[in-house]
Amino acid sequence: MNWNKRGRREGGYHHGNLKEALMQAALDLIAQKGPAGFTFAEAARSAGVSPAAPYRHFRDRDELLASVAQQGFEQFEARLTAAWDDGRPDTPTAFQRVGKAYLAFARQNPAFYSAMFESGLPLESNPALLVASERAFAIIRAASERLAAMAPPNVPRPPALMMALHIWSLSHGIASLFARGDAARRKLPMSAEDLLEAGVLIYLKGLGFPTDQRPAAAPPR
């Protein structure tokens, strides 16, 4: 196969890697000009193929965009999973790390982020996209389950799903407003990470968790 690292073919008739190359091209174009600013034809051009070639791999522009968004969710899930690290070294530390990973992803992958959350793709008509998105959320939910299980005995055990939705929403709001990687980012008198960490700490305190989140013993499996 004669294609190089950038996904540009070098001379052969067959590209060999066109689907990936088109998605990468779309991503680059989204990064430059927003989700609105990429066209099928331009993606083909920047992958070095004729304008008819993409039709072998995607029905239309929207299908390409949906593939990009789906790949984004998969990478997002992988990042969250890595950040969670199955709750090591302790649940509260790992929990906060997941939130940081959320912000880091938004900051480092603005094109993915807007394809995933701001491209207007309807989730109903993209079941694969919905599944990928739910898998990413499942990481936050699993982390919340583990944290909820750690609630002190004297307080009512918080519903993990609600916790997860609150944390997701807070992270998403901060990411969208203050930690986005593009020109629409709003200025903030502190780091987005600090804002999120403080918010999560206050929220957990409100649920009855002790202020010092470091447990004496290892968290329950």
Next chain:
Amino acid sequence: MNWNKRGRREGGYHHGNLKEALMQAALDLIAQKGPAGFTFAEAARSAGVSPAAPYRHFRDRDELLASVAQQGFEQFEARLTAAWDDGRPDTPTAFQRVGKAYLAFARQNPAFYSAMFESGLPLESNPALLVASERAFAIIRAASERLAAMAPPNVPRPPALMMALHIWSLSHGIASLFARGDAARRKLPMSAEDLLEAGVLIYLKGLGFPTDQRPAAAPPR
């Protein structure tokens, strides 16, 4: 002036209301097809004028989009102000009502919402837009100030700016994920309003506010 309620002129040479009519047309088109899916030419057509007419009022498509976003922020501010109602009948009630108004705006005005937050307009190059956006945020901030002033004497008084940023982010996250008025809305096993209210209550509890937020006396002016 011979133009009717829909902003369509009825026969005269001069439209008389074209600027407003173009913004309304853009809003309708955004509602139908997302911020990406409207063109200068189409806005002109649906306002009933020639494709050259918009140039008398807007330099280009982006300037029209920015005007729409700015008008959106102004209406948003008005809604938040009305919801806040200067803290009546009491600060905590009014505070929660502001959050609800955030969600209601997102739900009822998806076109404005996406023009304001998801159109990728850089805030740096649109000072008027930034100002309009900050005015809307100022309502949340003023409400937070008043609430922070009500903190019980035995707890450290919370920084109102941080509070405002947390509430804004949480509201924005919930609105963007679960209360949007378009097809990208995610399903939720409860109402977005309930999710937000619960989140705010837990957050305020974490700051040391009493669980029952109704004060015995009227809040301080």
Next chain:
DNA sequence: TGTACATCAGTGAACGCGCGTTCACTGATGTAC
């Protein structure tokens, strides 16, 4: 191991279309006197 052949993944030319933009123009409106 070679060969014939089916299939895959691309080409490139062509098309109709709508967009953005410019231009000289003109009808309507407002105002100075």
Next chain:
DNA sequence: TGTACATCAGTGAACGCGCGTTCACTGATGTAC
């Protein structure tokens, strides 16, 4: 009150352009035997 005139806010025709899409085609690849 009338009139002349400047200005405003539109027209409509024209243009070049790039996009989406189709089509018959063809080079490359894989596989049956």
